Amino acid sequence: xxxxxxxxxxxxxxxxxxxxxxxxxxxxxxxxxxxxxxxxxxxxxxxxxxxxxxxxxxxxxxxxxxxxxxxxxxxxxxxxxxxxxxxxxxxxxxxxxxxxxxxxxxxxxxxxxxxxxxxxxxxxxxxxxxxxxxxxxxxxxxxxxxxxxxxxxxxxxxxxxxxxxxxxxxxxxxxxxxxxxxxxxxxxxxxxxxxxxxxxxxxxxxxxxxxxxxxxxxxxxxxxxxxxxxxxxxxxxxxxxxxxxxxxxxxxxxxxxxxxxxxxxxxxxxxxxxxxxxxxxxxxxxxx
Amino acid sequence: xxxxxxxxxxxxxxxxxxxxxxxxxxxxxxxxxxxxxxxxxxxxxxxxxxxxxxxxxxxxxxxxxxxxxxxxxxxxxxxxxxxxxxxxxxxxxxxxxxxxxxxxxxxxxxxxxxxxxxxxxxxxxxxxxxxxxxxxxxxxxxxxxxxxxxxxxxxxxxxxxxxxxxxxxxxxxxxxxxxxxxxxxxxxxxxxxxxxxxxxxxxxxxxxxxxxxxxxxxxxxxxxxxxxxxxxxxxxxxxxxxxxxxxxxxxxx
Numbered sequence: 001x002x003x004x005x006x007x008x009x010x011x012x013x014x015x016x017x018x019x020x021x022x023x024x025x026x027x028x029x030x031x032x033x034x035x036x037x038x039x040x041x042x043x044x045x046x047x048x049x050x051x052x053x054x055x056x057x058x059x060x061x062x063x064x065x066x067x068x069x070x071x072x073x074x075x076x077x078x079x080x081x082x083x084x085x086x087x088x089x090x091x092x093x094x095x096x097x098x099x100x101x102x103x104x105x106x107x108x109x110x111x112x113x114x115x116x117x118x119x120x121x122x123x124x125x126x127x128x129x130x131x132x133x134x135x136x137x138x139x140x141x142x143x144x145x146x147x148x149x150x151x152x153x154x155x156x157x158x159x160x161x162x163x164x165x166x167x168x169x170x171x172x173x174x175x176x177x178x179x180x181x182x183x184x185x186x187x188x189x190x191x192x193x194x195x196x197x198x199x200x201x202x203x204x205x206x207x208x209x210x211x212x213x214x215x216x217x218x219x220x221x222x223x224x225x226x227x228x229x230x231x232x233x234x235x236x237x238x239x240x241x242x243x244x245x246x247x248x249x250x251x252x253x254x255x256x257x258x259x260x261x262x263x264x265x266x267x268x269x270x271x272x273x274x275x276x277x278x279x280x281x282x283x284x285x286x287x288x
Numbered sequence: 289x290x291x292x293x294x295x296x297x298x299x300x301x302x303x304x305x306x307x308x309x310x311x312x313x314x315x316x317x318x319x320x321x322x323x324x325x326x327x328x329x330x331x332x333x334x335x336x337x338x339x340x341x342x343x344x345x346x347x348x349x350x351x352x353x354x355x356x357x358x359x360x361x362x363x364x365x366x367x368x369x370x371x372x373x374x375x376x377x378x379x380x381x382x383x384x385x386x387x388x389x390x391x392x393x394x395x396x397x398x399x400x401x402x403x404x405x406x407x408x409x410x411x412x413x414x415x416x417x418x419x420x421x422x423x424x425x426x427x428x429x430x431x432x433x434x435x436x437x438x439x440x441x442x443x444x445x446x447x448x449x450x451x452x453x454x455x456x457x458x459x460x461x462x463x464x465x466x467x468x469x470x471x472x473x474x475x476x477x478x479x480x481x482x483x484x485x486x487x488x489x490x491x492x493x494x495x496x497x498x499x500x501x502x503x504x505x506x507x508x509x510x511x512x513x514x515x516x517x518x519x520x521x522x523x524x525x526x527x528x529x530x531x532x533x534x535x536x537x538x539x540x541x
Binding site (some may be wrong): 213 | 340341342361362363364366368370373374377378379380382384385388389390391392393397398400401405423424427440445517
């Protein structure tokens with residue numbers, strides 16, 4: 001525990017906790033729209049921003065926010081047009097993003113350790129200015145995702161119905177895209193661009209195994225993300241492991257625990273309920 | 289004289305250059321219950337999707353509540369019931385959460401739900417007989433119950449016009465009856481209905497007029513054709529006098 005007396009460790013922990021809360025709050029909408037891997041793609045694009053920032057001697061995080069946002073808007077526009085070529089366009093953007101990032105970092109004076117810190121996260125790299133950025137943007141993400149939940153739920157659940165309800169579907173879609181870009185970039189320092197997507201998706205996947213509603217899934221996923229981020233940083237500090245990998249492995253471990261426990265519990269319940277009772281239950285039929 | 293709620297004049301729709309609807313004209317007036325019938329692929333779903341602005345019109349014009357579709361913004365006056373609930377990414381949602389989406393057209397996206405929203409959602413759940421399933425995940429409901437959830441979602445917005453895409457396709461008898469009852473109540477309160485159907489079943493007594501779509505055009509507009517014929521005879525061109533002169537009142541604010 002003594003490690004957390006150091007200010008840099010406190011900064012790392014607070015930053016990770018904010019991201020642990022914010023990432024699943026956004027991720028639940030991405031999971032619902034089957035865009036689970038979009039965070040990964042935008043992470044690739046953000047890397048070009050990091051490279052450009054390092055090369056131009058500007059803040060890599062801020063340049064990455066701009067580049068990732070532009071990439072996210074481009075991806076959303078391709079998705080909204082719904083053409084079959086969208087898949088290929090996304091692939092081009094993703095690989096272009098990571099290749100551009102590696103190339104630009106190579107051209108700059110930065111070392112490969114520098115690049116690694118952005119790819120997989122680094123505890124030591126969180127400055128006070130970074131923490132302020134993470135705190136402000138993280139709070140903005142949380143407030144937006146929670147305050148607009150009914151509308152964002154509606155467009156994620158049934159986009160056509162949302163359009164017929166007169167909701168500003170295009171604006172809300174762009175909002176989700178931009179929020180994804182911002183989340184990816186602020187989480188870069190803590191978990192790294194290659195692993196941030198896991199923190200958006202895995203807590204949601206864990207929560208939805210035991211929850212019944214959207215709201216309860218969101219709350220549980222945020223709690224799980226918070227827990228995984230906090231304990232991941234603690235493990236990383238004490239065992240000297242990479243923080244991003246520790247956070248993500250803990251999140252996946254809780255997924256496995258819940259999956260196994262859920263299966264056992266369902267098995268026990270099935271045995272406890274007599275066969276005649278289950279047959280009399282009228283509402284367990286799922287058509288389609 | 290009834291006021292027209294939906295007016296389609298010489299409407300044409302095509303997908304990728306292939307015509308689906310050609311020179312379609314249709315008027316639905318307040319208080320009518322109009323069924324759009326036709327074989328699969330006849331273009332009947334496309335017709336209502338065009339009316340809702342979900343597919344672009346290639347030619348002609350559509351008017352909703354005396355407003356050209358392009359300028360129409362009063363979406364709270366319309367309740368749309370799609371053919372089925374999309375599967376989505378598997379995040380659970382309760383029946384109540386889905387039905388509550390129906391309030392957004394009326395409330396807007398920034399205002400949090402209030403007492404009026406709760407009352408309307410309760411009433412809609414009650415109208416389709418799903419009040420006891422409100423906290424269950426929709427994925428555990430039967431196909432018919434899911435369809436009733438979607439109808440409750442549309443009713444929760446307290447619309448004046450219901451537009452339904454095959455509301456009874458693959459739906460169990462109990463749900464069909466519950467649905468017919470909800471529709472009767474809606475019409476008795478002055479609502480207008482446009483629905484697409486393959487077969488009418490228990491809805492038949494509620495329908496005031498039938499429109500048959502055949503090969504992208506309207507081939508019948510009048511009384512409900514005999515079910516024995518499966519579809520109306522293409523040469524049948526009788527035009528039925530319009531439905532009851534009820535003002536659309538109780539469901540509007």
